[in-house]
Amino acid sequence: GMAEAEAAGDAGLAPAAAQEGAELAAVIGATVPTGFEQTAAEEVREKLGSASRISKDRGKIYFEVPARSLPQVHRLRSVDNLFVVVQEFKDYQFKENKEDALKDLEDLVKKLPWTDPLKVWELNNSLKKKKTKRKKHNLQSSASRGKLSDGGEEGGADQNNTNDQEDCAPNPEAVEPTGGQDTENPQGVTSRNGVEEEEDNEQSDVKVEVQASSESGTKAGDGQTGEGEAKVLRFRVTCNRAGDKHSFTSNEAARDFGGAVQEHFQWKADMTNFDVEVLLNIHNNEVVVGIALTEESLHRRNITHFGPTTLRSTLAYGMLRLCDPQPTDIIVDPMCGTGAIPIEGAAEWPYCYHIAGDNNPQAVKRAANNISSLLRKNESKDSSTALGVPLDVVQWDICNLPLRTGSVDIVVTDMPFGKRIGSKKKNWDLYPACLMEMGRICTPGTGRAVLLTQDKKCFAKALSRVGHIWRRAQTVWVNVGGLHAAVYLLRRTSERAEETRSFW
Amino acid sequence: KLGHPSELPPEPTPGYEADEEFLRRLHHVLLEVEVLEGSLQCPDSGRRFPISRGVPNLLLTEDEA
Numbered sequence: 001g002m003a004e005a006e007a008a009g010d011a012g013l014a015p016a017a018a019q020e021g022a023e024l025a026a027v028i029g030a031t032v033p034t035g036f037e038q039t040a041a042e043e044v045r046e047k048l049g050s051a052s053r054i055s056k057d058r059g060k061i062y063f064e065v066p067a068r069s070l071p072q073v074h075r076l077r078s079v080d081n082l083f084v085v086v087q088e089f090k091d092y093q094f095k096e097n098k099e100d101a102l103k104d105l106e107d108l109v110k111k112l113p114w115t116d117p118l119k120v121w122e123l124n125n126s127l128k129k130k131k132t133k134r135k136k137h138n139l140q141s142s143a144s145r146g147k148l149s150d151g152g153e154e155g156g157a158d159q160n161n162t163n164d165q166e167d168c169a170p171n172p173e174a175v176e177p178t179g180g181q182d183t184e185n186p187q188g189v190t191s192r193n194g195v196e197e198e199e200d201n202e203q204s205d206v207k208v209e210v211q212a213s214s215e216s217g218t219k220a221g222d223g224q225t226g227e228g229e230a231k232v233l234r235f236r237v238t239c240n241r242a243g244d245k246h247s248f249t250s251n252e253a254a255r256d257f258g259g260a261v262q263e264h265f266q267w268k269a270d271m272t273n274f275d276v277e278v279l280l281n282i283h284n285n286e287v288v289v290g291i292a293l294t295e296e297s298l299h300r301r302n303i304t305h306f307g308p309t310t311l312r313s314t315l316a317y318g319m320l321r322l323c324d325p326q327p328t329d330i331i332v333d334p335m336c337g338t339g340a341i342p343i344e345g346a347a348e349w350p351y352c353y354h355i356a357g358d359n360n361p362q363a364v365k366r367a368a369n370n371i372s373s374l375l376r377k378n379e380s381k382d383s384s385t386a387l388g389v390p391l392d393v394v395q396w397d398i399c400n401l402p403l404r405t406g407s408v409d410i411v412v413t414d415m416p417f418g419k420r421i422g423s424k425k426k427n428w429d430l431y432p433a434c435l436m437e438m439g440r441i442c443t444p445g446t447g448r449a450v451l452l453t454q455d456k457k458c459f460a461k462a463l464s465r466v467g468h469i470w471r472r473a474q475t476v477w478v479n480v481g482g483l484h485a486a487v488y489l490l491r492r493t494s495e496r497a498e499e500t501r502s503f504w
Numbered sequence: 505k506l507g508h509p510s511e512l513p514p515e516p517t518p519g520y521e522a523d524e525e526f527l528r529r530l531h532h533v534l535l536e537v538e539v540l541e542g543s544l545q546c547p548d549s550g551r552r553f554p555i556s557r558g559v560p561n562l563l564l565t566e567d568e569a
Contacts (some may be wrong), residue, residue, distance in 0.1 A: 368558060394562055395560065395561050397564060
């Protein structure tokens with residue numbers, strides 16, 4: 001059919017097949033917090049030396065690396081999930097008729113250059129095996145959840161525990177989480193990584209039952225497995241589809257594409273216990289076929305003790321990068337919660353000094369516990385003392401910070417969202433007071449602040465009142481737990497703060 | 505007041521940036537010692553702020569704020 005010719009003729013991007021002696025290269029797709037694509041691209045450039053393409057499908061970047069760089073790729077801190085690209089189609093022409101469109105997708109399978117990406121997948125597996133001793137949790141198993149009863153002044157009456165996380169199992173070595181975390185997704189759809197609010201994003205949960213049963217899983221003809229066992233590979237297809245001109249749903253696409261994959265490879269379909277996760281990402285006319293390289297989001301890496309609103313590490317990293325920390329900078333998070341931001345900061349910017357503070361005793365306790373977990377990870381076998389971490393926790397009041405005027409280089413924090421902690425009315429009073437106090441402790445001229453908030457109206461109003469000490473330099477629109485939020489980069493003006501402190 | 509009263513002078517002496525021995529002791533006290541239980545005392549008011557499990561509580565009372 002016409003689409004076939006078009007699909008084949010379309011200059012879809014795929015890594016050149018490895019020739020004799022040529023090194024295996026991979027085109028990697030990475031999902032990152034929406035809004036931080038540029039930041040992620042900079043990290044890739046800095047750590048891997050590769051340039052990235054930022055996709056129109058928000059929250060994704062693509063870059064090419066030699067396959068041996070995979071360990072470094074996994075250590076990227078701005079990335080939530082990784083996949084290896086099988087093929088990319090910049091301008092795929094879908095047939096208007098549903099059956100035809102789906103048939104085209106089915107026919108596509110046998111034409112795709114699977115060989116090298118599957119090699120990358122195998123290589124990735126051998127890397128994962130070295131790590132599996134520690135992590136036995138299957139991300140999809142639901143650990144017990146309990147809602148944190150928010151004590152103190154934060155009044156948890158209208159807590160919406162929607163979170164951008166899905167089930168993220170804590171590190172089994174750590175103490176049981178003291179707080180629960182609600183994993184409800186506001187759209188009612190299970191998502192694998194940080195929720196991206198795409199138009200009509202659906203994920204396939206359809207089992208390719210009919211064909212699976214006829215196979216009866218006795219085929220051993222899959223030379224692809226690098227696991228030393230002659231077993232049949234299990235797979236699933238995950239389809240994300242966005243756009244209003246498609247004649248089919250993501251479920252249908254996943255089902256039919258999956259059928260063709262099974263036919264082609266003789267693999268066994270299994271939605272929960274799979275070896276290979278094939279990704280079919282459709283964003284208007286952009287189609288990307290990939291194979292997942294991560295099975296759980298990387299963004300929970302630092303936090304073992306959750307709170308109701310724990311920020312994902314990748315977002316914390318993006319925020320910190322935005323303020324360009326320099327060695328010897330003092331970086332303060334005055335409303336640190338469980339400490340996601342300062343912990344990420346201390347790990348990645350060890351030549352800065354990080355101070356985490358909160359008024360809530362539970363938050364402070366959890367932050368301290370998270371730091372202890374980090375210290376325990378750093379312990380060497382020989383000595384009982386751990387390598388220190390340039391980070392301290394204090395219990396304090398954001399409106400009366402025990403810090404000298406002008407002594408802090410960077411203030412970075414996740415401001416209370418009216419919907420999750422506190423209330424909108426409280427924010428009205430809190431925000432201006434916070435901005436004033438943050439302005440006082442921050443170094444005039446060179447200081448900066450990076451603030452995340454969902455209450456954009458309240459923030460804008462508060463900011464207009466402190467124009468003499470803060471200037472808005474950049475705004476990044478992000479998605480946190482299904483809520484549209486914003487990250488503001490502010491620069492401290494040269495104007496000195498008044499000494500209004502009566503106590504400190 | 506960490507049990508080493510004789511090791512650190514009450515105030516930095518001039519030229520302290522070049523005094524490696526002093527810097528080493530200062531670094532130790534600031535960055536290598538962690539107070540787990542104790543208190544911080546305000547030099548002006550004498551008011552003590554407790555430190556519990558490594559975390560100082562610097563919240564002010566209603567009157568102080």
